[in-house]
Amino acid sequence: xxxxxEVLNTIWIGLIYMILALPLTLSYRTTRILNFVHINFIxxxxxxxxxxxxxxxKNIIIAIFLAFLVNASIALLDHLAVFTPLIKKGAxxxxxxxxxxxxxxxxxxxxxxxxxxxxxxxxKNMFSLLVYLTVLPDTKLGNIIISGKFLTTILISxxxxxxxxxxxxxxxxxxxxxxxxxxxxxxxISGIPRDKVMIITWxxxxxxxxxxxxxxxxxxxxxxxVGDSIILQIFAVSVIGGLSNLLLTALGAFLISGAExxxxxxLNTTLSIPVSFRPFIPFLTLLIVIIIRPPxxxxxxxxxxxxxxxxxxxxx
Amino acid sequence: xxxxxxxxxFLISWISIFxxxxxxxxxxxxxxxxxxxxxxxxxxxxxxxxxxxxxxTIWTFLLLHNxxxxxxxxxxxxxxxxxxxxxxxxxxxxFISMVVLSFIFAGVVGYLITYPTLRVGPAFLGxxxxxxxxxxRVFLRHLKPLGATKGLAGVPHPLAWxxxxxxxxxxxxxxxxxxxxxxxxxxxxxxxxxYGRVLRAIRDDEIAALCLGKHVPRVKATxxxxxxxxxxxxxxxxxxxxxxxxxxxxxxxxTFSIWAMVIFGGLGNNIGALxxxxxxxxxxxxxxxxxxxxxxxxxxPDYIRWMFTGLLIILMLMFRPRGIIxxxxxxxxxxxxxxxxxxxxx
Amino acid sequence: MxxxxxxxxxxxxxxxxxxxxxxxxxGIEKGSVVGLIxxxxxxxxxxxxxxxxxxxxxRGEVWxxxxxxxxxxxxxxxxxxxxxxxxxxxxxxSLSVLENVIIAFPNQxxxxxxxAIMGPRKWGRDEVELAKKGLQILKVFRIAPYAKLKPTQLxxxxxKLLETARGLMxxxxxxxxxxxxxxxxxxxxxxMFKFILNLRKELxxxxxxxxxxxxxxxxxxDYVYVLHNGKLLAEGKPDEVINNPKVIEAYIGE
Numbered sequence: 028x029x030x031x032x033e034v035l036n037t038i039w040i041g042l043i044y045m046i047l048a049l050p051l052t053l054s055y056r057t058t059r060i061l062n063f064v065h066i067n068f069i070x071x072x073x074x075x076x077x078x079x080x081x082x083x084x085k086n087i088i089i090a091i092f093l094a095f096l097v098n099a100s101i102a103l104l105d106h107l108a109v110f111t112p113l114i115k116k117g118a119x120x121x122x123x124x125x126x127x128x129x130x131x132x133x134x135x136x137x138x139x140x141x142x143x144x145x146x147x148x149x150x151k152n153m154f155s156l157l158v159y160l161t162v163l164p165d166t167k168l169g170n171i172i173i174s175g176k177f178l179t180t181i182l183i184s185x186x187x188x189x190x191x192x193x194x195x196x197x198x199x200x201x202x203x204x205x206x207x208x209x210x211x212x213x214x215x216i217s218g219i220p221r222d223k224v225m226i227i228t229w230x231x232x233x234x235x236x237x238x239x240x241x242x243x244x245x246x247x248x249x250x251x252x253v254g255d256s257i258i259l260q261i262f263a264v265s266v267i268g269g270l271s272n273l274l275l276t277a278l279g280a281f282l283i284s285g286a287e288x289x290x291x292x293x294l295n296t297t298l299s300i301p302v303s304f305r306p307f308i309p310f311l312t313l314l315i316v317i318i319i320r321p322p323x324x325x326x327x328x329x330x331x332x333x334x335x336x337x338x339x340x341x342x343x
Numbered sequence: 344x345x346x347x348x349x350x351x352x353f354l355i356s357w358i359s360i361f362x363x364x365x366x367x368x369x370x371x372x373x374x375x376x377x378x379x380x381x382x383x384x385x386x387x388x389x390x391x392x393x394x395x396x397x398x399x400t401i402w403t404f405l406l407l408h409n410x411x412x413x414x415x416x417x418x419x420x421x422x423x424x425x426x427x428x429x430x431x432x433x434x435x436x437x438f439i440s441m442v443v444l445s446f447i448f449a450g451v452v453g454y455l456i457t458y459p460t461l462r463v464g465p466a467f468l469g470x471x472x473x474x475x476x477x478x479x480r481v482f483l484r485h486l487k488p489l490g491a492t493k494g495l496a497g498v499p500h501p502l503a504w505x506x507x508x509x510x511x512x513x514x515x516x517x518x519x520x521x522x523x524x525x526x527x528x529x530x531x532x533x534x535x536x537x538y539g540r541v542l543r544a545i546r547d548d549e550i551a552a553l554c555l556g557k558h559v560p561r562v563k564a565t566x567x568x569x570x571x572x573x574x575x576x577x578x579x580x581x582x583x584x585x586x587x588x589x590x591x592x593x594x595x596x597x598t599f600s601i602w603a604m605v606i607f608g609g610l611g612n613n614i615g616a617l618x619x620x621x622x623x624x625x626x627x628x629x630x631x632x633x634x635x636x637x638x639x640x641x642x643x644p645d646y647i648r649w650m651f652t653g654l655l656i657i658l659m660l661m662f663r664p665r666g667i668i669x670x671x672x673x674x675x676x677x678x679x680x681x682x683x684x685x686x687x688x689x
Numbered sequence: 690m691x692x693x694x695x696x697x698x699x700x701x702x703x704x705x706x707x708x709x710x711x712x713x714x715x716g717i718e719k720g721s722v723v724g725l726i727x728x729x730x731x732x733x734x735x736x737x738x739x740x741x742x743x744x745x746x747x748r749g750e751v752w753x754x755x756x757x758x759x760x761x762x763x764x765x766x767x768x769x770x771x772x773x774x775x776x777x778x779x780x781x782x783s784l785s786v787l788e789n790v791i792i793a794f795p796n797q798x799x800x801x802x803x804x805a806i807m808g809p810r811k812w813g814r815d816e817v818e819l820a821k822k823g824l825q826i827l828k829v830f831r832i833a834p835y836a837k838l839k840p841t842q843l844x845x846x847x848x849k850l851l852e853t854a855r856g857l858m859x860x861x862x863x864x865x866x867x868x869x870x871x872x873x874x875x876x877x878x879x880x881m882f883k884f885i886l887n888l889r890k891e892l893x894x895x896x897x898x899x900x901x902x903x904x905x906x907x908x909x910x911d912y913v914y915v916l917h918n919g920k921l922l923a924e925g926k927p928d929e930v931i932n933n934p935k936v937i938e939a940y941i942g943e
Contacts, residue, residue, distance in 0.1 A: 124381075125381070
């Protein structure tokens with residue numbers, strides 16, 4: 028029933044979910060902006076891999092570098108051109124979120140338009156591409172063949188997590204970012220340059236998300252909807268981490284991935300629940316987490332308690 | 344015919360789509376403009392109404408004529424095209440029931456979705472409702488009985504018994520406008536009443552409203568019921584207008600086009616929503632025409648239109664957040680009373 | 690039958706490890722003016738929050754008019770006649786001053802969605818009655834000239850009066866004032882207190898007031914409770930309490 032395939036899938040999918048959710052959590056925690064352009068970072072990262080392959084450039088290092096650079100630039104541009112002016116005008120968290128939704132839609136169809144033009148120029152259908160970057164070779168472990176893509180994913184995501192950890196815990200800038208995330212007013216008073224922190228945060232988060240998208244593109248067909256197709260899962264993972272706790276986010280990535288792969292297989296084989304129900308798993312997880320443990324940023328919640336048991340209205 | 348295309352046909356299609364999107368824009372306005380609830384999943388309720396209508400209408404027809412074809416099959420479409428124009432009463436009866444059912448179905452789902460999100464901040468409400476919308480779409484893409492990615496086609500038109508297509512579409516456009524008008528009226532009444540006062544209070548400070556005795560969760564859930572219900576009605580009308588449904592009609596950009604309409608027109612006023620709907624649906628029709636006239640453009644016009652939609656949201660928020668028409672005070676008799684008092688006492 | 694109008698019995702409120710309230714018991718008689726004082730962080734606002742339904746107490750009971758009210762939601766508490774003002778006033782910025790007062794009136798016909806949709810014919814007459822009453826109350830508080838303005842256009846003192854005016858519109862029996870004199874000058878605060886407490890006599894209201902500025906408070910209250918570290922430190926008539934060495938120590942320590 029549950030075999031090596033499901034386990035392996037859980038691992039590589041979990042790793043990529045983790046690489047994609049960590050920057051989302053980190054950026055929200057630091058900037059209090061839920062940036063939906065994150066979806067575009069994934070798509071663009073995947074497309075960079077796809078386009079490089081199509082051009083015959085198979086070096087994955089170049090791909091990683093470009094994926095980081097392009098998406099970090101977009102994140103920075105949004106910060107400077109949209110978020111900062113809005114914040115100066117006193118925009119609320121909600122308004123910033125709506126503006127990021129507008130940006131998402133804009134970039135999404137910009138991507139479509141660019142792909143349209145590229146398709147015309149190359150006379151190929153660029154809307155659905157496969158990625159052929161060189162990865163580590165397939166290795167045999169006992170009876171199982173572990174694909175090179177899988178090993179490469181482990182390597183790259185492992186490296187990113189380690190670098191991120193080292194950066195946030197050990198370096199001065201990283202500590203500054205954590206300080207701003209925890210209490211931005213206090214951080215400001217302590218002399219931490221808030222602007223610089225924001226800029227670095229967006230660069231890192233955009234860049235890593237792009238690399239995550241690139242990795243995802245290795246395994247699936249790249250279309251302009253790539254980011255949208257997995258963002259539900261990424262949200263679920265980030266919500267498990269309460270949009271604040273990086274460790275929980277990382278664990279949540281494997282939880283969701285496991286639920287999707289293992290639980291779905293079980294439900295399919297035992298209860299004949301069709302695979303089309305798969306997206307319900309992250310969504311229901313999202314709902315359940317929100318109901319049971321309203322996470323950080325739930326602030327502004329209503330002091331209203333729904334009680335099913337009516338208290339005895341005692342009179343004396 | 345002017346310049347090689349059909350002006351009347353253009354107008355009828357624009358009016359029809361305007362009517363439908365005006366309903367959607369108003370339904371969003373009462374949620375976010377009046378009550379401050381940011382709904383990023385409007386398209387989900389639109390889809391629920393549309394799919395319910397499509398599937399039940401086709402199913403009823405097939406059932407009544409004892410045809411065991413699957414809803415999405417070619418046989419069904421062929422059979423229906425013969426049978427559909429035969430019984431006007433059936434068509435109209437179905438139409439009315441579908442609209443009502445869509446309202447209730449979409450409304451109930453909207454009501455249920457509110458409860459988990461009532462106590463969390465805007466970020467989580469946003470994620471949840473948006474995710475719900477995507478969930479519905481992905482689910483429908485894989486749902487074989489309802490056509491999966493191809494969807495359902497050949498939906499029996501309520502006025503199929505009218506032979507002249509221009510007349511049929513024209514009358515249906517008017518029917519759509521009637522719905523738009525009624526929904527506009529109801530929404531204006533909701534907004535300009537003591538209830539509307541409670542809504543604004545919740546928008547400004549829901550905790551204070553709660554402390555002044557207002558049952559905030561119930562009011563919010565009610566507004567989401569009505570707003571989602573209206574969106575369901577719009578979905579039903581759309582299905583009959585378009586004659587078919589498929590999951591790719593219900594993508595997030597639809598939700599955000601509606602947001603663009605409301606932000607452009609001005610949060611909190613329904614006339615603004617109408618104007619926003621008029622402008623954006625006009626652009627929709629223009630790009631449709633361009634697509635027909637110039638089929639080989641390097642970029643599909645729709646992409647440009649949707650880029651513009653996203654840009655409109657950003658630019659309005661940055662430069663004119665109140666919209667082109669600012670919000671007006673609530674119209675109740677207290678103002679006339681105040682003016683009278685002012686006169687009496689000088 | 691308990692003798693107290695409002696009675697708090699051994700109420701505790703813990704937030705994780707923090708004991709904001711740790712077993713407080715007090716009673717308020719009908720028609721009295723009672724003060725609640727204590728250094729910062731002693732739990733005064735938390736106690737108000739428990740009484741008004743913001744929080745469910747971790748332990749203990751709250752009784753009002755011989756009915757148990759702890760754990761009820763804030764809107765249900767309001768309906769029973771307990772109104773509360775906030776330290777930083779919470780007014781509705783998109784409504785006019787008059788509407789801010791009118792909205793406090795409970796059980797308005799027009800506040801049901803069905804009646805709203807039916808239109809002004811259904812609730813129009815009531816609206817005029819509400820406007821009348823609201824304007825009257827505004828006149829009592831001397832802020833009637835501002836009826837059409839938005840609360841943001843009012844001075845701090847007037848906003849405070851508006852908050853209290855709302856309480857009257859809501860047919861309050863017990864009014865909890867959270868630092869009503871904060872942010873206003875001594876003279877204005879003095880006037881405000883005199884004025885509000887005159888109403889007590891006319892309308893038979895009961896007041897429970899948190900106030901940091903003891904000089905003002907002590908002049909007007911019948912009885913005082915002192916909180917410190919979530920517990921009741923002392924109680925009694927104003928002059929007794931103010932000369933209580935434990936109280937003085939607590940305040941100096943802050």
